[in-house]
Amino acid sequence: MIIITGTTGGIGNYLFKTFVQKGEEVIGTYHLTKPVGKEFEHTTQVDITDIKQIELFVKKTQKQLNNITLINCAGITYNSFAHKADLNEWAHVINVNLNGTFYMIHSLLSLMREQNFGRIINLSSIVSQTGVMGTSAYAASKAGINSMIKSIAIENAQKGITVNNINLGYFKTGMINTIPSELQEKIKLKIALNDFGDPENIFKTIEYIRQTPYLTGACLDLNGGLF
Numbered sequence: 001m002i003i004i005t006g007t008t009g010g011i012g013n014y015l016f017k018t019f020v021q022k023g024e025e026v027i028g029t030y031h032l033t034k035p036v037g038k039e040f041e042h043t044t045q046v047d048i049t050d051i052k053q054i055e056l057f058v059k060k061t062q063k064q065l066n067n068i069t070l071i072n073c074a075g076i077t078y079n080s081f082a083h084k085a086d087l088n089e090w091a092h093v094i095n096v097n098l099n100g101t102f103y104m105i106h107s108l109l110s111l112m113r114e115q116n117f118g119r120i121i122n123l124s125s126i127v128s129q130t131g132v133m134g135t136s137a138y139a140a141s142k143a144g145i146n147s148m149i150k151s152i153a154i155e156n157a158q159k160g161i162t163v164n165n166i167n168l169g170y171f172k173t174g175m176i177n178t179i180p181s182e183l184q185e186k187i188k189l190k191i192a193l194n195d196f197g198d199p200e201n202i203f204k205t206i207e208y209i210r211q212t213p214y215l216t217g218a219c220l221d222l223n224g225g226l227f
């Protein structure tokens with residue numbers, strides 16, 4: 001069973017549809033608006049910053065939850081120079097991207113440990129490793145999940161559970177649309193492959209992680225050769 005958060009978002013939506021097309025059992029969650037399409041009929045509303053909502057979601061779906069792959073796609077960004085940052089917005093990014101991702105993992109780990117199997121895959125970002133103006137909150141949140149998984153991987157390695165992140169560069173869907181087009185063109189000049197990534201690459205990387213039990217505690221770069 002695959003669980004995907006953020007299925008209204010560009011990447012989460014693509015991954016959900018692709019896994020359904022491949023005949024996988026997938027449960028999706030959304031935040032504010034239910035994604036459109038018949039395949040999303042049974043998606044559940046979950047705010048990942050609310051541990052009670054997550055626990056209720058796990059309780060309600062528990063019977064279906066076997067051989068779990070958790071794909072944490074939900075995430076937000078907030079653009080501001082540090083000296084001008086709104087502190088509530090800054091904290092909210094940390095709350096969604098770091099705490100929310102941790103709450104999802106925390107709520108499913110006991111079940112994974114009982115079943116001696118689990119795959120946890122978080123979508124992180126190249127921004128956690130490079131300096132990009134205006135992204136202090138986002139970078140800190142993604143660096144947080146990159147560090148966090150190292151401990152969780154060690155704690156659960158003997159239980160058949162792997163925990164990995166994908167450090168995404170820039171992709172053709174989702175958050176990229178919040179970047180002005182002139183800036184998008186400048187970013188492309190810093191990508192060896194000279195284009196934003198097709199989300200199919202994310203799907204293939206997730207499949208590789210799912211099928212590779214010796215891979216854990218890793219952050220894989222997927223960025224078209226960003227330099």
Ligand SMILES: NC(=O)c1ccc[n+]([C@@H]2O[C@H](COP(=O)([O-])OP(=O)(O)OC[C@H]3O[C@@H](n4cnc5c(N)ncnc54)[C@H](OP(=O)(O)O)[C@@H]3O)[C@@H](O)[C@H]2O)c1
Pocket residue numbers: 005006007008009010011012030031032033046047048049072073074075076096100123124125126168169170171172173174175176
């Ligand atoms: N696209 C890229 O190029 C790129 C690059 C690097 C990393 N990433 C990472 O990849 C992931 C997916 O990105 P994306 O481009 O698909 O982003 P997106 O289109 O902005 O989608 C983000 C999703 O997160 C959901 N979300 C926000 N707050 C939430 C909350 N409190 N509880 C539950 N869900 C919440 C949103 O739902 P609502 O809209 O309903 O709030 C939305 O479905 C993110 O973690 C992002 O940081 C993306």
